[in-house]
Amino acid sequence: MIPKLESIGKETLKEAGSARTLEQLEEIRIRVLGKKGSLSEVLKALGSVSAEERPKIGAVANQWKQQIEAALQERKTQLEGEVLSQQLKSEKIDTTVPGRVPHRGSLHPITSVTQRIVEVLGRIGFDVMTGPIAETEFLNFEAVNIPKDHPARDMQDTFFLGPEVVLRTHTSSVQMRAMRGKKWPLRILCPGSVYRCDYDATHLPMFHQIEGLWVDKDVRMSDLKGTLDFFAKEIFGKESQVRMRPSYFPFVEPGAEVDVSCFKCKGTPKDSCTVCRGSGWLEILGCGMVHPKLFELAGYGTDVTGFAFGMGIERIAMLLHQIPDLRLMVQGDQRFLSQF
Amino acid sequence: MKISWKWLGEMVDLSGVETPQKLADLLTHRGLEVEEVRPLAQGLEKVITAQIVVRNKHPDSDRLSLCKVTIGKGDPLEIVCGAQNMKSGDKVALAMVGAQLPNGMAIAQSKIRGVVSNGMLCSEEELKFKEKSDGILILPESTPLGRPLAEALGLDDVIFTLKLTANRADCLSHLGVAREVAAALHSKLKYKMPELKLLELPAAPIAVKLEAGESSPQFYGIAIDGVKIGPSPSWMVRRLEGLGQRSINNVVDATNLVMLELGQPMHAYDADKIEGKLLKVRPAQKGEKIPLLDGQTAEMQGFELVISDGKKGVGLAGVMGGGNSEVSDATKKLFLEAAEFAPGLVRRASTKHQRKTEAAHRFERGVDPTMVRVAIVRLAQVILKTAGGKATGCSSAALASRDPSKKSAPRLILVEPDYFARFLGFTVPEKELEKVFVSLECGVQKGSGAWKISPPPYRLDLNIKEDLAEEVARTVGYDKIPSTIPVLTSAPTIGSSDPFRQRYDLNLKAKRLLAEEGLYETVNYGFTSMARLKEFGLSSSVKVVNPLSEEFEYMVPSLLPGLISQAQENARHHFGSEPLSIRLFEMGPTFTSAQAVVAQGEMQTTVEEKWKLGLVLSGPGFKSALKNDLKDVDFSDLRSVVDGFLTRLGAKGVRYMPLSDRTAESVRGWVHPGKSVEILAGQGSAGFLGLLHPARARALKLRAPLWIAELDWEAIAALSRPPHEPTHFKPWPEFPPMERDFALVVKEEVTADRIVQIALKTGRPLAKVARIFDVYKGSQVQQGMTSIAVRVIFYAEGRSLQESETEAVSAQIVQAWQKELGAELRG
Known part of the structure; x- marks a missing residue:
């Protein structure tokens, strides 16, 4: 029997080594090692062999069985590798085709810039408060120290909706609401839309402002400057400087206009700078120390001081996003809106 | 205000500044903003x-x-x-x-x-x-x-254009700016005030009288005989023209020149045209007509101050002289007027009669009360020089407060010197403080406690210690103010319980959710035209009294007209052949008033501002890199946006209701009745979504169907989960659920919503989810019928569900469908 085993073994090893496909390999395995396989048949006949020869032949048969199994496995691994590399070679898509474009919406820059400011100033303690757009003339003017027949009313041409009802000309109208509605200390930001009779390339009849008001004991003008300094550095970059120039708003005293250093040309202004046009500075807001008249109207007494500031959101948004034309803000053009 | 560098140089020593630009920078940093520095010779180089x-x-x-x-x-x-x-x-x-x-x-x-x-x-x-x-x-x-x-031409001057703030009336003259420059440069004023000898002349033949109480506290007149009216000398013409004033004749030019020099507006009358030997200031009579210098007649309201002679009104006081008494070429005798008028009255008159004159501009900001008599003398001197003649008399009238012979108490501001450090945040030494006030011509009386500061009469804007703080800060320089961070003396407001903060945060959350649904946020004006409102069958109860134009006349009752306009605009922006997928939303106020708009006390108006949320969708539903592989947006897209939005907001109790005859006209006017739903929140309507009504679409000439929605944001916001409230974890079923799919044939009018509701109600508590997954109409089903496929998912909490239970519940559900909807189970 041993020669027969050897002949099967040798033949099978040869066949396994030259098998071309996994299917052939499987066919060989079944033909030789399967229940009715040639090697199995030989082992079945082992019963008719003498007791002395049985272990000897059994050992040889097992040896061949193991050898064949190992050879089949080796060839299988080889063939599987070939199949995989064939698959990898043949399967190919054009990966340079861009992905499907889902619809992504966006917030209007007025919303996102307002939120950015709320976030930044929120870090040093400001809360949010709002008021109506159709406002009493009292809150829009008298309450912020702009009496009737005062020349300061020229600064803001006003739309009226009825007797003593205006479309608020500034978010400063929220100041007295806040002060009468709450006790000090008061630290609020008032964002919202405002209206003025003004319509040209650089003015829209409706725009947005955010007002800041901080009232407490011992608030100093240096606190105002520090707040604006922090604001400017967060919004326009850490190298930003602020510059205050004396100015006049009836609801503050002293009053100031604030410029921030141009974030584009950074200290070396060039006439070609499209942001500051060579001045090196950008006018961004008006501010000052709350006029004592307001505390009087609020019933606060003389032991408090405070500061207030107000800025145009569109102005800040246009600077930050380098938007060339104010009118884009209200046109709803998706070519514009989709950029933010 | 235009200021001449040359003229300024005659009044104050300018050797301390190298160039006009340097002076401009200096003034700007002291609060007198210089808008333009223009050499007159600019552009004349060749x-x-x-x-x-x-x-x-x-x-x-x-x-x-x-x-x-x-x-x-x-x-x-x-x-x-x-x-x-x-x-x-x-x-x-x-x-x-x-x-x-x-x-x-x-x-x-x-x-x-x-x-x-x-x-x-x-x-x-x-x-x-x-x-x-x-x-x-x-x-x-x-x-x-x-x-x-x-x-x-002697155009060697430089003209500054100052953008003066309303408080700095004192700088509406060259003298005023010269004072500011002197303070800035620590130099001396060269200007010599005229000697006031002319005021000692005998009484003029024309008397002056004050009949308006405190509204006009002083009035001076000087008579000049034998003048020759003619062109002004060339230096005067040049000076005025350089400052943007037209030269008229030697008398009118003189009044303008002295006004620009000293800030006091004045007027010269032809004395022969004054009747009754009298000029007086008095309140106007209602309906009184006064012919003005500009050739027109103004009808008085009654609040104005007028100048009148013995018989007629000859001028609108502080605003414009009369056309019946003006100087002409034939004038021989002059009567000059200088007076003081209440700023508020002048402003009201100039606003009401729409005459924003140089005179009114100065009077409404306030003139230096001590300058009135000085200016008239100066004016007489200039006229005598340029038009000849002889000053023959002087008339005057002044209330006690303006009587130069009675010394009235100066304005005093009491301030402790250490106040400035406390208020400004940095220390200015007392010596320095005193120098600041002296440079501004303030009187300083130092004491052991508070100082007594008396501002000069021309600084009408200095009244309280905060005013002085500004003077100190701007003199020392705003750039010297240090930066400090204000002290937080108490905890910030609890944002999650503060209603203002909550609403702000919820608004932002809602906008972000809609952006995530693929929509772009946009902004529209809050007012629009009647024509636009009419296109949508709308009206507005809030009207702008003084609109810019018809385009901006009515406050919006709805956000949709604006959004639809923008959608229409966008539809024109093809990029190549691809139509744009339009998807916009806006959150903003709409305005109504139940009655004529009025203020209700100091803090309230009748206007109600209701915030709404508007959406528009149109065009292709999906953008692929290769081709538009999805069809145009349809109801399902819109509904998906609104559903997703409301779900993520956590809006509780919001339901949809197909439109019916009972739906309000305000909703039915907007949308296609068969392709829209109303949104219900609590008991009331909270908006709608659907296809823009085909009649409107046709009227607007829309090419593509436009899907719209408008939500009552106040109602939805009230039902939404507070923005800071966390959602709670819900465990998922531990035991496997069972699913059953049903194909139903129902009449067309049976809604998917009803099928789902019946399944969930009947199948309680085991039927947890019912979902429509196919809707079919066509050749496979009978005319007038729809085939709807529903999947119902069953499970029991905490145990395995038995097959038999599911079968039993399913049978009940099918029975209910049959009974309530007449549904048939399809094979």
Whole structure:
């Protein structure tokens, strides 16, 4: 029997080594090692062999069985590798085709810039408060120290909706609401839309402002400057400087206009700078120390001081996003809106 | 306010500044913002004095001339000229090739009708000497040739344009600015106030009288006889024109000049036209008509102050003189007026009668009460010099508060010197403080405690210690103020319980959710036109009283008209052949008033601001890299946006209701009745979504279907989960659920919503989810019927579900469908 085993073994090893496909390999395995396989048949006949020869032949048969199994496995691994590399070679898509474009919406820059400011100033303690757009003339003017027949009313041409009802000309109208509605200390930001009779390339009849008001004991003008300094550095970059120039708003005293250093040309202004046009500075807001008249109207007494500031959101948004034309803000053009 | 560098230099020593620009910077940093620094010679660099040797006709034009022009040396130049007012021998202003004129015109050698022109003869308009001019500028015969025009005309001045704030009335004159400059440069004023001897003249034949109480506390008049009205001397013309004022005659120009010098507006009357030997200030009578200098007649409301003589009104006090008493070429006798009027009244009058004059501008901001009598003397002196004559008398009237013989108490501000450090945040030494006040001509009385500061009479804006703090800060320099961070003396408001903060945060959350649903946020004006509202069958109860135009006249009752306009605009923005997928939303207020709009006390109005949320969708539903592989947006897209939005907001109790005859007209007018739903929140309507009504779409000429939604944001916000409230974890079923799919055939009018509701209700508590997954109409089902496929998911909490239970519940559900909807189970 041993020669027969050897002949099967040798033949099978040869066949396994030259098998071309996994299917052939499987066919060989079944033909030789399967229940009715040639090697199995030989082992079945082992019963008719003498007791002395049985272990000897059994050992040889097992040896061949193991050898064949190992050879089949080796060839299988080889063939599987070939199949995989064939698959990898043949399967190919054009990966340079861009992905499907889902619809992504966006917030209007007025919303996102307002939120950015709320976030930044929120870090040093400001809360949010709002008021109506159709406002009493009292809150829009008298309450912020702009009496009737005062020349300061020229600064803001006003739309009226009825007797003593205006479309608020500034978010400063929220100041007295806040002060009468709450006790000090008061630290609020008032964002919202405002209206003025003004319509040209650089003015829209409706725009947005955010007002800041901080009232407490011992608030100093240096606190105002520090707040604006922090604001400017967060919004326009850490190298930003602020510059205050004396100015006049009836609801503050002293009053100031604030410029921030141009974030584009950074200290070396060039006439070609499209942001500051060579001045090196950008006018961004008006501010000052709350006029004592307001505390009087609020019933606060003389032991408090405070500061207030107000800025145009569109102005800040246009600077930050380098938007060339104010009118884009209200046109709803998706070519514009989709950029933010 | 325009200020002349040369004139300023006559009033204050300017040697402390190197250039006009430096002075401008200095003033700006003291709070007098200089908008423009303009050398008068700017743009005249290549404009030369020249003479027309001979004027010929252009060979090819009747209208044009061909002039030979010499600049005194070299060959004459040939210049084509279109003007008609010149002749051979005239001296003219020649813009040479390369000149860049003040009006922006660049001069180049050019061919005009076949003839080369080597420059241009300039008009005053082109040189910006005047707003309008006829013909070219003809210079005096004595003008030397070949000299720069600026030099020949003495245009060696620099003009500053100041953008003055309303509080700095004192700087509406050269003297006022000179004082500010003196304080800034620590230099002395050179200006000498006139001696007031003319005030000691005997009473003038025309008396002056005050009949308006505190509204007009002083009035001075000086009579001058024997004047000769004529053109002003050239220095005066030049000075006024440089400052943007038109020269009229030697008397009117003098009043303007002295106003620009001292800040006091004044008026000169033809004394012979004054009747009754009297001029007085009195309140106007309602309906009284006053002819004004501008040739028009103003009808008084009654609140105004007028100047009148014994018989008639001769001027609207503080605003404009009368047309019935003005100086003419024939005037021989003058009566000069200088007075003080209540700022508020002047402002109301100038606003009401729409005459924003230089005089009104100054009076409404307040004039220096001590300057009235000085200015009239100065005016008389100038007129005597330029128009001759003799001052013959002086009349005056003043209330006690203005009587120079009675010393009234000065305005006093009490302030402790350490206040400034406490308020400004940095220390200014007492010595320095005192210097600041002295430089501003304030009186300083130091004491052991508070200082007594008395501001000069012309600084009407200095009244409280905060005013002084500004003076200190701007004198020391705002740049000296340090930066400190304010101290947080208490915890910030609890944002999650503060209603303002909550609403702000919820608004932002809602906007972000809609952006995540793929929509772009947009912004519209809060007002629109009646025409636009009518297109949508809308009206507005809130109207702008003084609109910019019809376009912006009515406050919006809905956000949709604005959004639809923007959608229409966007539809025109094709990129190549691809239509744009339009998807916009807006959150904003709408305005209504139940009654005529009025204020209700100091803090309230009748206007109700209801915030809404508007959405528009149109065009392709999906953008693929390769092709538009999805069809146009449909109801399902819109519904998906709104559903997703409301779910993520956590809006509780929001339901949809198909439109019916009972739906409000305000909703049915907007949308297609069969392709829309109303949104219900609590008991009321909270908006709608659906297809823009085809009738409206047709009227608007829309090409593509437009899907719209408008939500009552106040109602939805009230039902939404507070923005800071966390959602709670919900465990998922531990035991496997069972699913059953049903194919139902129902009548067309049976809604998917009903099928789901019946399944969930009947199948309680095991049927947890019912979902429509197919809707089919067509050849496989009978006409008028719909096939709807529903999947119901069953599970039991905490245990395995038995097959038999599911079967039993399913049977109940099917029965309910059959009973309530007449549904048939399909094979």
